[in-house]
Amino acid sequence: xxxxQGPSVVLEGVERALAKDAELVVLLAGSDEEVTPFAxxxxxxxxxxxxxxIGMDEHPANAVRQKKDASIVRAAAAVKHGEADGLFSxxxxxxxxxxxxxxxxxLKGIKRPALALILPGLDGHRTVFLDTGANADVKPELxxxxxxxxxxxxxxxxxxxxxxxxxxxxxAEDTKGSELTLAYHxxxxxxxxxxxxxxxxxxxxxxRFDVIVADGMTGNVALKSIESTGRFILSRIKDxxxxxxxxxxxxxxxxxxxxxxxxELSGDTVxxxxxxxxxAPVIKAHGSAGAGAVCAGILAAATAVRGNLVGKITExxxxx
Amino acid sequence: xxxxQGPSVVLEGVERALAKDAELVVLLAGSDEEVTPFAxxxxxxxxxxxxxxIGMDEHPANAVRQKKDASIVRAAAAVKHGEADGLFSxxxxxxxxxxxxxxxxxLKGIKRPALALILPGLDGHRTVFLDTGANADVKPELxxxxxxxxxxxxxxxxxxxxxxxxxxxxxAEDTKGSELTLAYHxxxxxxxxxxxxxxxxxxxxxxRFDVIVADGMTGNVALKSIESTGRFILSRIKDxxxxxxxxxxxxxxxxxxxxxxxxELSGDTVxxxxxxxxxAPVIKAHGSAGAGAVCAGILAAATAVRGNLVGKITExxxxx
Numbered sequence: 001x002x003x004x005q006g007p008s009v010v011l012e013g014v015e016r017a018l019a020k021d022a023e024l025v026v027l028l029a030g031s032d033e034e035v036t037p038f039a040x041x042x043x044x045x046x047x048x049x050x051x052x053x054i055g056m057d058e059h060p061a062n063a064v065r066q067k068k069d070a071s072i073v074r075a076a077a078a079v080k081h082g083e084a085d086g087l088f089s090x091x092x093x094x095x096x097x098x099x100x101x102x103x104x105x106x107l108k109g110i111k112r113p114a115l116a117l118i119l120p121g122l123d124g125h126r127t128v129f130l131d132t133g134a135n136a137d138v139k140p141e142l143x144x145x146x147x148x149x150x151x152x153x154x155x156x157x158x159x160x161x162x163x164x165x166x167x168x169x170x171x172a173e174d175t176k177g178s179e180l181t182l183a184y185h186x187x188x189x190x191x192x193x194x195x196x197x198x199x200x201x202x203x204x205x206x207x208r209f210d211v212i213v214a215d216g217m218t219g220n221v222a223l224k225s226i227e228s229t230g231r232f233i234l235s236r237i238k239d240x241x242x243x244x245x246x247x248x249x250x251x252x253x254x255x256x257x258x259x260x261x262x263x264e265l266s267g268d269t270v271x272x273x274x275x276x277x278x279x280a281p282v283i284k285a286h287g288s289a290g291a292g293a294v295c296a297g298i299l300a301a302a303t304a305v306r307g308n309l310v311g312k313i314t315e316x317x318x319x320x
Numbered sequence: 321x322x323x324x325q326g327p328s329v330v331l332e333g334v335e336r337a338l339a340k341d342a343e344l345v346v347l348l349a350g351s352d353e354e355v356t357p358f359a360x361x362x363x364x365x366x367x368x369x370x371x372x373x374i375g376m377d378e379h380p381a382n383a384v385r386q387k388k389d390a391s392i393v394r395a396a397a398a399v400k401h402g403e404a405d406g407l408f409s410x411x412x413x414x415x416x417x418x419x420x421x422x423x424x425x426x427l428k429g430i431k432r433p434a435l436a437l438i439l440p441g442l443d444g445h446r447t448v449f450l451d452t453g454a455n456a457d458v459k460p461e462l463x464x465x466x467x468x469x470x471x472x473x474x475x476x477x478x479x480x481x482x483x484x485x486x487x488x489x490x491x492a493e494d495t496k497g498s499e500l501t502l503a504y505h506x507x508x509x510x511x512x513x514x515x516x517x518x519x520x521x522x523x524x525x526x527x528r529f530d531v532i533v534a535d536g537m538t539g540n541v542a543l544k545s546i547e548s549t550g551r552f553i554l555s556r557i558k559d560x561x562x563x564x565x566x567x568x569x570x571x572x573x574x575x576x577x578x579x580x581x582x583x584e585l586s587g588d589t590v591x592x593x594x595x596x597x598x599x600a601p602v603i604k605a606h607g608s609a610g611a612g613a614v615c616a617g618i619l620a621a622a623t624a625v626r627g628n629l630v631g632k633i634t635e636x637x638x639x640x
Binding site for chain 2: 120121122133136137168169170171176177178179181200201202203204205206214215216217218220221222223224225226227228229230231232233235236237239240244246247249250251252253254255256257258260261264265
C-alpha cells in the first residue's frame with residue numbers, strides 16, 4: 001500500500017516481476033479492494049488482507065506499534081511465520097525499518113541492521129554502500145559487522161567472491177579522518193574483511209572499492225548529496241532547454257541516456273536499498289518508485305533469497 | 321607556482337583578472353623566470369621572487385616549515401607584512417592552509433579557520449558551504465564560529481544581508497542526527513545566527529539555506545560526493561555518445577550547457593574555496609583550475625578585500 005503514487009504502481013511492478021521470473025510467488029499485503037481482484041487475475045499471487053496503512057507523515061515507531069493491521073506490519077509478520085522469504089516495500093522508510101526489525105527480527109549476532117544500496121560506477125563497476133541512514137551513531141566494533149554484511153551482499157547481488165572494503169572518510173591516506181573514522185579504520189584494518197583503506201566521496205560512484213562502509217549519518221549525507229547533484233544537473237539542462245533551441249534539441253536526443261542515468265542514481269535501477277542484518281532480505285524502494293523500480297526491487301529480494309544472503313551474513317558474522 | 325598545469329595557466333588567469341578589474345594590483349610569488357618577464361610586460365604586477373615550490377605530494381606541514389623560500393610561504397609572508405591584502409593559490413591544499421594559517425595568522429577569537437565554498441543551486445540560488453575539509457573534528461562551540469564566518473562570507477560574496485543558516489545532517493526534523501550533530505543543533509539554536517534548522521544532502525545544491533555548516537569530515541565527504549556524481553554523469557554521457565549517433569549529436573548540442581554546469585560543480589566558476597578566519601582572505605583553487613577559474617579566484621579575493629570580509633567576521637565573532 002505504501003507508494004506515493006498509490007498501490008496500482010506496486011501492482012504493475014508485481015505483474016512485471018511475475019512475468020520476468022517464472023518461479024516467483026508474490027504474497028500481497030494490502031486492502032481487500034486492491035489485492036483480492038489482482039490475486040484473482042494472476043497465478044502465483046496470494047494475499048494478506050489488511051485494513052490499515054502507515055502514511056509517510058506518521059511517527060514510524062508509534063504507528064507500527066498501534067496499527068497492528070497495517071499492510072507493512074502484516075507483511076513482516078508473514079515473513080516471520082515463514083509464509084514469505086523476503087519483503088519488498090515502497091512505503092515510509094521509518095515504518096519499513098521498524099516493522100521489519102521488530103516483525104522479522106535481527107539475525108543472531110547482529111546488533112544494528114544497516115541500510116545498503118548498490119551504487120553505479122565508472123566502467124560498469126558497482127559498489128555496495130552502507131549504512132545509508134539506519135544508524136546515525138555507529139560504534140567502531142559495529143563497523144566490522146557492516147563490512148561483513150556488505151561483503152555478503154556484494155557476493156550475492158554482484159557476484160564478487162572477494163569484495164574489497166573501503167571506509168568513507170575525508171582523505172585517501174590512512175592518517176586522514178575524524179577521531180571516529182580513525183577508530184573505524186583501526187578496527188577494520190585488524191579484522192578479516194579484505195580492508196583496502198580509506199575511500200573518499202569521489203569513490204562512491206567510482207571503481208576502486210566493491211563495498212564502502214560509513215556510519216549512517218555520513219552515509220545518508222553522501223547519498224543525498226549524490227541525489228542533490230543529479231537533480232541540480234537535470235535542472236540546469238532544463239534551464240538551457242528553455243534558453244536555446246540548440247540545447248533543447250540536444251536534450252531531446254540525449255533524453256534516453258539522461259533518464260537511464262537518473263534511474264541509476266536514484267536507486268530505481270536496482271530496486272531500492274536493502275536492510276541487512278534481519279532474518280530475511282528486506283528491500284525498500286523510494287516512495288516515488290515507478291513500476292520498473294518496484295519490479296527490480298522484487299527481483300532483487302528474490303535474488304537475495306536464492307543467493308542465501310541471510311546464510312552468508314550469518315557465516316560472515318560467525319567468522320569474526 | 322602551484323598548478324597542475326604549470327604556472328603559465330596562473331599567469332593567463334592573472335592577465336584576465338587585470339583586464340576585468342582596472343584597480344587590481346597583483347603581487348606574483350614565483351620563480352624569477354616565470355614572474356619577472358610577466359611583470360615587465362604588465363602594469364599593476366609586482367613580484368616576489370622565490371626559489372622553491374611545494375609539490376602536491378609533499379607533507380604540507382613539513383614542507384612549509386623547511387622550504388622558507390617556497391612561493392606559497394613567501395606569498396603568505398607578503399600578506400602578513402601588508403604588501404598584499406589577500407592570497408590566491410592553485411597549489412596543494414594542505415600547503416596553502418598551513419602556509420596561510422601560520423604565515424598570515426588567525427583572527428583574534430577564531431580557534432579553527434574553515435574552508436568554505438559557494439555552491440550553485442536551484443533557481444539561481446547559491447549557498448555558502450563550510451567546513452569542506454580543514455577540520456575533521458569540530459567541537460560544538462566551534463560550529464557557532466563556522467556559522468558566523470559563513471554568514472559574513474554570504475554577506476560579502478552573495479550580498480545577502482541576513483543569511484539563513486542550516487546544519488548538515490541526516491534528516492530535516494530537529495530530532496534527526498548523530499549525537500554530535502544534535503549537539504551542533506542545540507548550540508546553533510541558542511546562538512544569534514539566524515538558525516533555520518537541519519539541512520540534508522539534497523539542500524546543498526538546493527535553495528533552502530544561504531549558509532550550510534558541517535564538520536570538515538562530513539563537509540568533505542559531501543563535496544566529493546557531489547564531484548563524484550558530476551564525473552559519473554559525464555562518463556555516462558560519454559558512454560552513450562560512443563554507443564549512439566543520436567546521443568553523440570545530442571551531447572554536442574548540449575556541450576556548452578554541460579561544460580558550464582561542470583564548471584559550477586567543480587567550484588571553478590567561483591574561483592575556488594575560501595579559507596575563513598585568517599587576517600586576510602585566502603582563496604584556494606583546484607590544482608586543475610584553468611585560466612578562467614584562476615581569474616575568478618583572484619577577483620573573488622579582491623571582492624572579499626573590498627567587502628571587508630575580515631572586518632565583518634571580526635564583528636560577527638565579537639557579537640557572540
